[in-house]
Amino acid sequence: MSCYLHPPNTSLFRRNVADDTRSEDLRREFGRYGPIVDVYVPLDFYTRRPRGFAYVQFEDVRDAEDALHNLDRKWICGRQIEIQFAQGDRKTPNQMKAKEGRNVYSSSRYDDYDRYRHSRSRSYERRSRSRSFDYNYRRSYSPRNSRPAGRPRCSRSHSDNDRPNCSWNTQYSSAYYTSRKI
DNA sequence: GTTGGTCACA
Numbered sequence: 292m293s294c295y296l297h298p299p300n301t302s303l304f305r306r307n308v309a310d311d312t313r314s315e316d317l318r319r320e321f322g323r324y325g326p327i328v329d330v331y332v333p334l335d336f337y338t339r340r341p342r343g344f345a346y347v348q349f350e351d352v353r354d355a356e357d358a359l360h361n362l363d364r365k366w367i368c369g370r371q372i373e374i375q376f377a378q379g380d381r382k383t384p385n386q387m388k389a390k391e392g393r394n395v396y397s398s399s400r401y402d403d404y405d406r407y408r409h410s411r412s413r414s415y416e417r418r419s420r421s422r423s424f425d426y427n428y429r430r431s432y433s434p435r436n437s438r439p440a441g442r443p444r445c446s447r448s449h450s451d452n453d454r455p456n457c458s459w460n461t462q463y464s465s466a467y468y469t470s471r472k473i
Numbered sequence: 474g475t476t477g478g479t480c481a482c483a
Contacts, residue, residue: 302477304475304476304477306474306475306476307474331477331478332477333476333477333478334477334478336478336479342476342477343474344475344476344477345477346476346477373475375475375476377476377477378475378476379476379477380477381477381478382476382477382478382479383477383478383479384478384479384480385479386477386479387477387478387479388479388480389479390479
């Protein structure tokens with residue numbers, strides 16, 4: 292009762308990661324606390340885009356705990372990341388297939404995916420453009436609320452975690468450019 | 474606002 296039960300798995304589940312976060316970065320960042328066994332960033336099976344979380348498996352649970360306590364609730368790129376112990380074992384393809392309950396790799400599979408992706412892409416572009424326009428319009432029209440929010444940017448904290456990998460508004464810039472070009 | 478690589482054929 293006076294001792295905390297340690298999870299049987301050494302896999303850490305880190306969520307709220309950036310979209311352009313790569314497994315290499317995660318391994319490098321987590322590798323400072325201990326040897327990394329494997330790092331994986333699950334992607335959407337349909338859109339092939341990062342879902343926003345990643346898994347980091349340590350070789351020892353002690354290192355995992357250390358990393359969890361050191362990187363958990365840390366602000367990176369103006370976003371607070373959260374690290375937890377991965378629950379359950381690695382999802383096996385069989386489970387994912389059973390979850391979907393659908394014949395994978397069929398003849399009309401690519402067709403369906405392509406259609407889904409296309410539809411989503413169009414919607415995303417439209418939304419992004421509308422948002423960018425609205426944002427710029429409001430920002431210029433409302434001198435009172437010129438600042439969206441007081442989000443802490445990539446400021447070097449008391450730690451040596453300086454990661455100027457802030458390409459967050461890069462896509463926004465691209466969308467804005469496209470809308471302007473039209 | 475809460476969690477993972479989907480197969481086949483030879």
